[in-house]
Amino acid sequence: MTNEAVALTGWGLTMPTRAAVSSISSAAELAPLLAGVGNRGVIARGAGRSYGDAAQNGGGLVVTLDAINDVEVLDDGDVVAGAGALLADVIAPLLARGRFLPVTPGTRFVTVGGAIAADVHGKNHHVDGSFGQHLRWLDLVVASGQTQRIGPDGSPDDVALFHATVGGMGLTGIIVRACFGSVESPTDQMNVDTYRCADLDSLMSQMVEREAGHRYSVAWLDGMARGGKLGRGVLTVANHALTNQTPTNHALSGGTRPTESQLAMRFAAPRINVPPVPVSPLNRVTLAAFNEGYYRAAPRVRTGQQVGLGSYFYPLDLVGGWNRLYGSRGFVQYQFAVPDSGAAVIRQALERLSSIGAPSFLSVLKRFGAGNSAAPLSFPIAGWTLAIDVPARLDDLGPILDELDDAVLVAGGRLYLAKDSRATPAVIAAGYPRLDEFRSIRQGIDPAGIFTSDLARRLAL
Numbered sequence: 001m002t003n004e005a006v007a008l009t010g011w012g013l014t015m016p017t018r019a020a021v022s023s024i025s026s027a028a029e030l031a032p033l034l035a036g037v038g039n040r041g042v043i044a045r046g047a048g049r050s051y052g053d054a055a056q057n058g059g060g061l062v063v064t065l066d067a068i069n070d071v072e073v074l075d076d077g078d079v080v081a082g083a084g085a086l087l088a089d090v091i092a093p094l095l096a097r098g099r100f101l102p103v104t105p106g107t108r109f110v111t112v113g114g115a116i117a118a119d120v121h122g123k124n125h126h127v128d129g130s131f132g133q134h135l136r137w138l139d140l141v142v143a144s145g146q147t148q149r150i151g152p153d154g155s156p157d158d159v160a161l162f163h164a165t166v167g168g169m170g171l172t173g174i175i176v177r178a179c180f181g182s183v184e185s186p187t188d189q190m191n192v193d194t195y196r197c198a199d200l201d202s203l204m205s206q207m208v209e210r211e212a213g214h215r216y217s218v219a220w221l222d223g224m225a226r227g228g229k230l231g232r233g234v235l236t237v238a239n240h241a242l243t244n245q246t247p248t249n250h251a252l253s254g255g256t257r258p259t260e261s262q263l264a265m266r267f268a269a270p271r272i273n274v275p276p277v278p279v280s281p282l283n284r285v286t287l288a289a290f291n292e293g294y295y296r297a298a299p300r301v302r303t304g305q306q307v308g309l310g311s312y313f314y315p316l317d318l319v320g321g322w323n324r325l326y327g328s329r330g331f332v333q334y335q336f337a338v339p340d341s342g343a344a345v346i347r348q349a350l351e352r353l354s355s356i357g358a359p360s361f362l363s364v365l366k367r368f369g370a371g372n373s374a375a376p377l378s379f380p381i382a383g384w385t386l387a388i389d390v391p392a393r394l395d396d397l398g399p400i401l402d403e404l405d406d407a408v409l410v411a412g413g414r415l416y417l418a419k420d421s422r423a424t425p426a427v428i429a430a431g432y433p434r435l436d437e438f439r440s441i442r443q444g445i446d447p448a449g450i451f452t453s454d455l456a457r458r459l460a461l
């Protein structure tokens with residue numbers, strides 16, 4: 001176990017208060033740590049890929065589990081992994097057996113613990129749901145220091161604790177190990193269909209039409225387009241390519257298959273890294289040019305293109321530290337979900353952000369299937385989700401986002417805790433009607449409230 005005191009910073013949020021950080025290598029080290037926790041409490045931190053203050057605890061203790069990173073793929077394709085393992089470390093052993101992660105976010109550099117605590121979603125939510133829905137069990141170290149193995153079956157209290165931990169942002173305890181399922185991926189290729197859509201209506205209707213028959217679906221929106229072009233974008237829908245659809249050297253079974261270490265090399269850390277930049281090169285002019293170029297480069301319609309798994313799932317991971325492109329003042333990511341009946345909020349968000357000239361190069365629209373109804377704080381609800389990056393320095397950004405919060409709530413939607421750095425307790429409580437249920441489970445397992453974070457204090461979770 002190692003200890004240090006550092007000021008932890010998130011992606012766009014700087015906390016001036018220092019936290020003590022303990023890196024543990026076994027669950028047994030947690031009991032004495034938890035017994036000595038002060039009044040600012042303790043929170044687990046994964047890879048720090050959430051955008052706000054979820055894994056920060058100014059003035060308190062932060063526990064990292066990087067050393068608990070073992071990965072084992074069982075004969076039936078289930079994975080048993082330490083909570084500190086990165087999804088990147090799980091991919092190669094899975095692919096070597098012709099399988100892939102059941103759900104993956106847009107970066108593979110998140111931990112198993114972080115994926116559970118945020119109940120992350122991927123491009124396949126409309127088919128496969130969220131990460132927590134593929135869990136068989138997890139080991140949770142609770143406030144007493146004891147480890148509890150909990151899952152979707154068991155005593156009512158254990159099952160309730162399991163579901164509160166999925167999407168519970170680390171506030172029920174520290175996950176040290178988990179077992180989850182996987183999906184078939186007979187090759188290392190994806191069959192991708194691309195549709196360039198000239199406006200928001202055509203993009204959204206194409207998304208609804210094309211999701212049937214495709215496991216994965218996502219749209220990039222030109223966040224700089226205005227007027228009749230507002231919401232234009234590029235939709236891709238995809239499935240894992242089958243062995244009879246690819247050249248033999250892409251098959252993950254048979255004599256020509258790549259070895260696990262060759263696969264691991266493909267999913268290792270990015271080769272290009274952005275250094276800190278004092279002045280952000282991202283402004284209205286450069287982003288308008290980037291977005292125009294990206295949009296024009298996409299084919300109007302292209303079906304059956306084969307793309308490597310890594311390029312399809314993780315284009316952003318090619319460039320390490322891409323967030324630095326926003327300069328020292330950082331950026332805000334705003335992500336909300338609304339039911340189909342609230343689809344108009346997507347247009348409203350794009351219009352309102354364009355009214356203040358908010359330059360965005362990453363606006364992503366996805367479809368959600370039915371939510372993880374057992375988990376009170378899980379984010380996805382059936383319908384739409386939009387994620388937009390905007391520079392934090394923009395004047396008027398705060399009031400516009402407040403206005404959008406109201407629109408999201410009126411539409412029956414909610415904000416994503418893993419991406420939040422600015423919401424209020426009232427906005428979160430209104431978006432998560434089962435927050436009180438979560439609070440009472442948390443109170444039962446941790447009456448002194450030792451598990452807490454800057455996010456939990458800011459939002460009164």
Ligand SMILES: Cc1cc2nc3c(=O)[nH]c(=O)nc-3n(C[C@H](O)[C@H](O)[C@H](O)COP(=O)(O)OP(=O)(O)OC[C@H]3O[C@@H](n4cnc5c(N)ncnc54)[C@H](O)[C@@H]3O)c2cc1C
Pocket residue numbers: 043044045046047048049050051054055065083084104105106107109110111112113114115117118119120121122168169170171173174175176316418419453
């Ligand atoms: C480029 C990029 C793309 C992304 N795309 C998506 C996406 O498509 N879908 C999506 O859902 N999310 C997405 N995210 C968000 C990301 O998946 C989540 O924020 C995830 O929780 C980050 O995991 P982490 O390991 O970095 O955890 P951290 O950011 O370190 O922590 C996140 C939360 O998990 C808790 N936690 C971490 N480890 C443990 C543990 N061992 N025990 C208990 N609690 C723990 C922390 O306390 C905190 O509340 C993206 C993020 C980035 C940077």
